[in-house]
Amino acid sequence: MCWTYEDFKKAILELTGIDLSSYKEKQMKRRIDSLIRRNGYEGYQPYYRALVEDKKKLDQFLNYITINVSEFFRNPGQWAILEKEILPDLLERYGNLKIWSAACSTGEEPYSLVMLLAKFLPLERIRILATDIDREALDKARAGIYDARSLQSVPQELVNRYFKPFNGFFAIDSRIKACVDFKRHDLLNDPFPDNCHLILCRNVMIYFTEEAKVKIYGKLHDALHQDGVLFVGSTEQIIIPQKYKFQPFKPFFYKRM
Ligand SMILES: C[S@@+](CC[C@H](N)C(=O)[O-])C[C@H]1O[C@@H](n2cnc3c(N)ncnc32)[C@H](O)[C@@H]1O
Structure with a gap:
């Protein structure tokens, strides 16, 4: 049959x-x-x-x-809020931040984050956990080689500082790479880290059923530090955030209640 x-x-x-x-x-x-x-x-x-x-x-x-589509500083307006409002506040309150980029795909998201944090902190103090279910995407992330299209929202100053031309592509600086730990992680099955001050979980929830989303939001809540912040994708606003004990903070940013 x-x-x-x-x-x-x-x-x-x-x-x-x-x-x-x-x-x-x-x-x-x-x-x-x-x-x-x-x-x-x-x-x-x-x-x-x-x-x-x-x-x-x-x-x-x-x-x-x-579906690994990603780019550096995807939705730049939201990254501006992260830079101007979220990070200064978290850094002032906690100093060293525990940060998780969940479903990071080929690395553009965690590397963007390192470049932003480097405006506030020396690179040696920056550590980001970046995870994805897809091993091939993680291999690409570790290699750190990108085409010009994925760099289109990177300010020129950061391109000059952190990228080198490489056989028609761009290679990200090894000092930026050294700030990120890439690991395989399945949002549906694996245990989540805890006490994160900031979690980025962007452009992945759209693929899940409602039932799976409910489970994952609950686990994301528990993975956050008290007052920690969740940064979601541009079509992924949480409909009734209170249901998961999240408080809307800025568009696309939620605080753990
Ligand atoms: C569209 S990309 C988003 C990349 C990045 N967060 C961004 O916003 O640009 C979606 C990613 O989710 C990952 N993904 C899909 N299902 C997953 C799961 N169950 N656990 C962890 N990652 C998953 C895919 O491998 C893919 O890399």
Whole structure:
């Protein structure tokens, strides 16, 4: 009998630990169906077999379904609020900050954060935990090589200071790289860090079901320090933040209550 999407989801969960049921079904199924067609497989089961037999294909599949689009200082207006209002306040109150960039993709987000923090602190005092479910994205993040398009919102002064041309691309300064610890982490399954003064969780919640979102917001709340701040993506405002004990603070920023 032909496999249904349900069968495929179950098999992927067993094989990788990734629970496709927590992602919006219509969107995810459409992407997977089109990938299977493009690769010339006749349905879920033969495609799954190919993933089991070929690690490279499996990595490509995971990389494809996770959607890694990112850029430095994505939505610059929100980064201006972070720089002018959030960071000075947190730094004044706590000095050393524990910061987590969750679902950091290929590293643009945590590296942007280091460049901002470097306006306030010496690089030796900056440490950021940056995590993502996708190992290929994390490898790219560690390599720190970017095309010109992802740098379009980086102020020229920072480009001059922290990037070097590299074979038609731009390589980020190793002193910036040294401030970030990249680790694999699944927001749906893995334990969250605690006592974070600032968490960035941007442009990933849009892919999850309502049920998964509720779980993750609860865990993000618990991961924050009292008065810690959560920075979300530009289409990810939390509808009733009080439900998760978050207090709206600035647009796209919430405080732990
Ligand atoms: C669109 S990118 C967002 C990158 C960055 N935060 C930004 O706003 O530019 C979404 C990222 O979420 C990651 N992701 C998807 N599901 C995840 C999960 N369950 N746990 C952790 N990361 C996940 C993907 O691998 C991808 O890198």
